Amino acid sequence: MKFCSHCRADVVVAIPEGDNRERYICSACELIFYENPRIIAGSIPVFDDRILICKRSIEPRLGYWTLPAGFMENGETTLQGAWRETYEESLAKVEIGALFSICNVPRINQVHMFYLAQMTNDHFGPTPESSEVKLVSADQIPWDDIAFATVKQTLKRFLADRDANQFRLHHLEF
Ligand SMILES: [Zn+2]
Structure with missing residues (x-):
């Protein structure tokens, strides 16, 4: 994943606050993209x-x-x-x-x-x-x-x- 599907900004990989594993996060709107089975x-x-x-x-x-x-x-x-x-x-x-x-x-x-x-x-x-x-x-x-x-x-x-x-x-x- 490279771009936010909501606002088209770049996504980064980081651990959200309160989470325990890396997620894709939008650098602009901060939407978190969870990937699950x-x-x-x-x-x-x-x-x-x-x-x-x-x-x-x-x-x-x-x-x-x-x-x-x-x-x-x-x-x-x-x-x-x-x-x-x-x-x-x-x-x-x-x-x-x-x-x-x-x-x-x-x-x-x-x-x-x-x-x-x-x-x-x-x-x-x-x-x-x-x-x-x-x-x-x-x-x-x-x-x-x-x-x-x-x-x-x-x-x-x-x-x-x-x-x-x-x-x-x-x-x-x-
Ligand atoms: Zn976004």
């Missing part, structure tokens, strides 16, 4: 015994497979974000269930949250963000071509929980 909400859409996965048609990790997920928008809940992202990336309509995984990725200041989700029918298809969308059984998951570690771990734990017939909430760190 972002939340990515997504789902594990299931139809019968198969899982819906999406091939990314955008960077990062173009061409790799992922669960539908994306940055939350202001004004929505994590559940609404997960539903919206699932629809935007796969055209699948789901009933969102329990929260399944909370993946902390402090290295890149992100938190990824995945919900269990039942597809209400078998309609889905490619979108501007996904060049290909498909339902896969457990033995068809392309483990070497999964886009993100958070997705890979969420899928592994989902399959393990499903085999054990008991889903629980997973707190994960990356």
Whole structure:
């Protein structure tokens, strides 16, 4: 950040009074720009015994497979974000269930949250963000071509929980 988005003056890096870490601060209007982690909400859409996965048609990790997920928008809940992202990336309509995984990725200041989700029918298809969308059984998951570690771990734990017939909430760190 170089300029204040409020008044266009230069910003400086300093610890505000009463704070304990460096922030960007406007040198003119003294506005403080706090930077905080972002939340990515997504789902594990299931139809019968198969899982819906999406091939990314955008960077990062173009061409790799992922669960539908994306940055939350202001004004929505994590559940609404997960539903919206699932629809935007796969055209699948789901009933969102329990929260399944909370993946902390402090290295890149992100938190990824995945919900269990039942597809209400078998309609889905490619979108501007996904060049290909498909339902896969457990033995068809392309483990070497999964886009993100958070997705890979969420899928592994989902399959393990499903085999054990008991889903629980997973707190994960990356
Ligand atoms: Zn300013």
